Amino acid sequence: EIVMTQSPATLSVSPGERVTLSCRASQSVSSNLAWYQQRPGQAPRLLIYGASTRATGIPARFSGSGSGTDFTLTIRSLQSEDFALYYCQQYESWPSFGPGTKVEIK
Protein backbone atom coordinates (compact mmCIF):
# COMPACT_ATOMS: atom_id res chain seq x y z
CA GLU A 1 0.00 0.00 0.00
CA ILE A 2 1.23 3.48 -0.85
CA VAL A 3 1.44 5.52 2.35
CA MET A 4 0.59 9.20 2.17
CA THR A 5 1.90 11.75 4.66
CA GLN A 6 0.89 15.39 5.04
CA SER A 7 2.48 18.36 6.73
CA PRO A 8 1.91 20.26 8.81
CA ALA A 9 -0.83 18.62 10.84
CA THR A 10 -2.29 22.03 11.67
CA LEU A 11 -1.87 25.48 10.15
CA SER A 12 -3.02 28.58 12.02
CA VAL A 13 -3.55 31.43 9.58
CA SER A 14 -5.45 34.67 9.22
CA PRO A 15 -8.07 35.34 6.56
CA GLY A 16 -6.52 36.74 3.41
CA GLU A 17 -3.23 34.93 3.88
CA ARG A 18 -1.73 32.46 1.45
CA VAL A 19 -1.13 28.90 2.63
CA THR A 20 0.79 25.96 1.27
CA LEU A 21 0.02 22.39 2.31
CA SER A 22 2.39 19.52 1.61
CA CYS A 23 1.75 15.89 0.74
CA ARG A 24 4.26 13.11 0.18
CA ALA A 25 3.81 9.60 -1.17
CA SER A 26 5.93 6.63 -0.09
CA GLN A 27 6.52 5.82 -3.76
CA SER A 28 5.87 7.54 -7.03
CA VAL A 29 2.21 8.09 -7.92
CA SER A 30 3.01 10.02 -11.09
CA SER A 31 0.33 12.75 -11.25
CA ASN A 32 -2.42 10.55 -9.85
CA LEU A 33 -2.95 12.76 -6.84
CA ALA A 34 -6.11 14.47 -5.64
CA TRP A 35 -6.89 16.98 -2.91
CA TYR A 36 -10.12 17.10 -0.93
CA GLN A 37 -11.59 19.63 1.46
CA GLN A 38 -13.71 18.49 4.40
CA ARG A 39 -15.72 20.90 6.49
CA PRO A 40 -17.10 19.83 9.90
CA GLY A 41 -19.99 17.42 9.57
CA GLN A 42 -19.64 17.18 5.79
CA ALA A 43 -18.23 14.69 3.32
CA PRO A 44 -14.94 15.39 1.58
CA ARG A 45 -15.21 17.52 -1.56
CA LEU A 46 -12.91 17.04 -4.53
CA LEU A 47 -10.77 20.14 -5.13
CA ILE A 48 -7.89 19.08 -7.34
CA TYR A 49 -7.14 16.00 -9.44
CA GLY A 50 -4.26 15.06 -11.69
CA ALA A 51 -2.12 16.96 -9.13
CA SER A 52 -2.98 20.33 -10.65
CA THR A 53 -6.43 20.36 -12.31
CA ARG A 54 -9.22 22.07 -10.43
CA ALA A 55 -12.47 20.14 -10.17
CA THR A 56 -15.70 21.63 -11.47
CA GLY A 57 -16.75 24.73 -9.55
CA ILE A 58 -13.58 25.08 -7.50
CA PRO A 59 -12.37 28.69 -7.19
CA ALA A 60 -9.13 29.74 -8.87
CA ARG A 61 -7.53 30.57 -5.50
CA PHE A 62 -6.95 26.81 -5.11
CA SER A 63 -3.98 25.43 -7.02
CA GLY A 64 -2.02 22.21 -6.92
CA SER A 65 1.43 21.22 -8.08
CA GLY A 66 3.92 18.39 -7.98
CA SER A 67 4.49 14.95 -9.41
CA GLY A 68 6.10 11.71 -8.38
CA THR A 69 6.21 11.76 -4.59
CA ASP A 70 5.95 15.43 -3.55
CA PHE A 71 2.89 17.59 -3.95
CA THR A 72 1.55 20.90 -2.71
CA LEU A 73 -1.82 22.56 -2.43
CA THR A 74 -1.79 26.34 -2.34
CA ILE A 75 -4.72 28.47 -1.27
CA ARG A 76 -4.29 32.08 -2.25
CA SER A 77 -6.03 34.62 -0.02
CA LEU A 78 -7.88 32.41 2.46
CA GLN A 79 -11.61 32.99 2.77
CA SER A 80 -13.67 32.16 5.85
CA GLU A 81 -15.14 29.09 4.16
CA ASP A 82 -11.65 27.69 3.52
CA PHE A 83 -10.97 26.92 7.17
CA ALA A 84 -11.33 23.15 7.05
CA LEU A 85 -9.48 19.85 6.82
CA TYR A 86 -7.55 19.04 3.65
CA TYR A 87 -6.64 15.54 2.51
CA CYS A 88 -4.48 14.32 -0.29
CA GLN A 89 -5.21 10.98 -1.95
CA GLN A 90 -3.31 8.92 -4.48
CA TYR A 91 -5.12 6.91 -7.11
CA GLU A 92 -2.10 5.39 -8.81
CA SER A 93 -2.96 2.08 -7.17
CA TRP A 94 -5.46 1.03 -4.48
CA PRO A 95 -6.47 4.44 -3.18
CA SER A 96 -4.99 5.79 0.03
CA PHE A 97 -5.44 9.07 1.83
CA GLY A 98 -3.14 11.24 3.88
CA PRO A 99 -3.95 11.98 7.53
CA GLY A 100 -5.01 15.51 6.72
CA THR A 101 -3.98 19.09 7.45
CA LYS A 102 -6.29 21.25 9.51
CA VAL A 103 -6.36 24.91 8.46
CA GLU A 104 -7.63 26.91 11.40
CA ILE A 105 -8.20 30.55 12.13
CA LYS A 106 -5.30 32.28 13.87
Next chain:
Amino acid sequence: QVQLQESGPGLVRPSETLSLTCIVSGGPMKSYYWSWIRQSPGKGLEWIGYIYNSRSTDYRPSLKSRVSISADTSKNHFSLKLSSVTAVDTAVYYCARAGVSTSSRSLFDHWGQGTLVTVSS
Protein backbone atom coordinates in the same frame (compact mmCIF):
# COMPACT_ATOMS: atom_id res chain seq x y z
CA GLN B 1 -26.75 16.92 -10.19
CA VAL B 2 -25.73 13.48 -8.95
CA GLN B 3 -26.65 12.79 -5.34
CA LEU B 4 -25.82 9.83 -3.12
CA GLN B 5 -27.56 8.87 0.10
CA GLU B 6 -26.47 6.16 2.51
CA SER B 7 -28.93 4.25 4.65
CA GLY B 8 -28.74 1.44 7.17
CA PRO B 9 -28.57 0.65 10.88
CA GLY B 10 -26.54 3.00 13.05
CA LEU B 11 -25.76 0.28 15.59
CA VAL B 12 -24.41 -3.19 14.87
CA ARG B 13 -23.55 -5.86 17.42
CA PRO B 14 -20.02 -7.29 17.49
CA SER B 15 -19.57 -10.38 15.26
CA GLU B 16 -22.66 -9.47 13.18
CA THR B 17 -22.82 -8.14 9.63
CA LEU B 18 -22.91 -4.44 8.81
CA SER B 19 -25.22 -3.72 5.87
CA LEU B 20 -25.54 -0.35 4.14
CA THR B 21 -27.21 0.83 0.95
CA CYS B 22 -26.40 3.84 -1.18
CA ILE B 23 -29.16 5.29 -3.35
CA VAL B 24 -27.96 7.17 -6.42
CA SER B 25 -30.09 9.90 -7.96
CA GLY B 26 -29.63 12.50 -10.68
CA GLY B 27 -27.50 10.36 -12.96
CA PRO B 28 -26.86 6.86 -14.28
CA MET B 29 -24.98 4.16 -12.44
CA LYS B 30 -23.83 2.45 -15.59
CA SER B 31 -20.19 2.88 -16.59
CA TYR B 32 -19.09 4.52 -13.35
CA TYR B 33 -17.10 3.04 -10.49
CA TRP B 34 -18.93 3.12 -7.15
CA SER B 35 -17.05 2.90 -3.88
CA TRP B 36 -17.48 2.63 -0.16
CA ILE B 37 -15.10 4.63 2.03
CA ARG B 38 -15.04 4.91 5.79
CA GLN B 39 -13.62 7.44 8.20
CA SER B 40 -12.69 6.89 11.82
CA PRO B 41 -10.58 8.91 14.26
CA GLY B 42 -8.07 6.08 14.50
CA LYS B 43 -7.60 5.23 10.84
CA GLY B 44 -8.65 8.35 8.97
CA LEU B 45 -10.15 7.91 5.51
CA GLU B 46 -10.01 4.31 4.34
CA TRP B 47 -11.19 2.96 0.99
CA ILE B 48 -13.18 -0.26 1.37
CA GLY B 49 -13.91 -1.32 -2.18
CA TYR B 50 -15.68 -0.61 -5.43
CA ILE B 51 -18.13 -2.11 -7.88
CA TYR B 52 -18.24 -1.46 -11.61
CA ASN B 53 -21.03 -2.33 -14.03
CA SER B 54 -22.74 -4.39 -11.33
CA ARG B 55 -20.27 -7.24 -11.67
CA SER B 56 -16.66 -6.25 -11.33
CA THR B 57 -15.46 -5.62 -7.79
CA ASP B 58 -12.22 -4.93 -5.97
CA TYR B 59 -11.65 -4.69 -2.27
CA ARG B 60 -9.09 -3.40 0.19
CA PRO B 61 -6.84 -6.40 0.81
CA SER B 62 -7.07 -6.18 4.59
CA LEU B 63 -10.88 -6.31 4.43
CA LYS B 64 -11.31 -8.63 1.46
CA SER B 65 -12.31 -11.69 3.48
CA ARG B 66 -15.17 -9.80 5.16
CA VAL B 67 -16.48 -7.44 2.46
CA SER B 68 -19.02 -7.75 -0.28
CA ILE B 69 -20.30 -4.97 -2.54
CA SER B 70 -23.25 -5.49 -4.85
CA ALA B 71 -25.33 -3.25 -7.09
CA ASP B 72 -28.74 -3.10 -8.69
CA THR B 73 -28.52 -0.54 -11.47
CA SER B 74 -32.23 -0.96 -12.31
CA LYS B 75 -33.00 0.41 -8.85
CA ASN B 76 -30.05 2.82 -8.84
CA HIS B 77 -28.45 1.58 -5.68
CA PHE B 78 -25.45 -0.35 -4.46
CA SER B 79 -24.78 -2.01 -1.15
CA LEU B 80 -22.05 -2.90 1.32
CA LYS B 81 -21.86 -5.90 3.59
CA LEU B 82 -19.08 -6.20 6.15
CA SER B 83 -19.15 -9.35 8.24
CA SER B 84 -17.78 -10.25 11.67
CA VAL B 85 -17.55 -6.63 12.77
CA THR B 86 -15.68 -5.46 15.84
CA ALA B 87 -15.30 -2.11 17.55
CA VAL B 88 -12.55 -1.10 15.10
CA ASP B 89 -15.18 -1.08 12.34
CA THR B 90 -16.94 1.81 14.05
CA ALA B 91 -16.76 4.70 11.59
CA VAL B 92 -18.64 7.08 9.35
CA TYR B 93 -19.31 5.19 6.14
CA TYR B 94 -19.49 7.07 2.84
CA CYS B 95 -20.55 5.96 -0.58
CA ALA B 96 -18.87 7.73 -3.46
CA ARG B 97 -18.80 7.89 -7.26
CA ALA B 98 -15.57 7.74 -9.19
CA GLY B 99 -14.80 7.98 -12.88
CA VAL B 100 -15.55 5.81 -15.90
CA SER B 101 -12.04 4.65 -16.75
CA THR B 102 -9.54 2.46 -14.96
CA SER B 103 -7.29 5.48 -14.52
CA SER B 104 -10.02 7.36 -12.65
CA ARG B 105 -11.71 4.45 -10.87
CA SER B 106 -10.51 5.79 -7.53
CA LEU B 107 -10.99 9.50 -8.11
CA PHE B 108 -14.05 10.39 -6.06
CA ASP B 109 -16.04 13.32 -7.43
CA HIS B 110 -19.36 12.77 -5.66
CA TRP B 111 -19.90 11.63 -2.08
CA GLY B 112 -22.87 10.83 0.10
CA GLN B 113 -23.27 12.71 3.36
CA GLY B 114 -22.04 9.72 5.35
CA THR B 115 -23.65 7.56 8.01
CA LEU B 116 -22.21 6.74 11.41
CA VAL B 117 -22.11 3.06 12.24
CA THR B 118 -21.24 2.08 15.78
CA VAL B 119 -20.27 -1.46 16.67
CA SER B 120 -21.28 -2.15 20.23
CA SER B 121 -23.17 -4.66 22.32
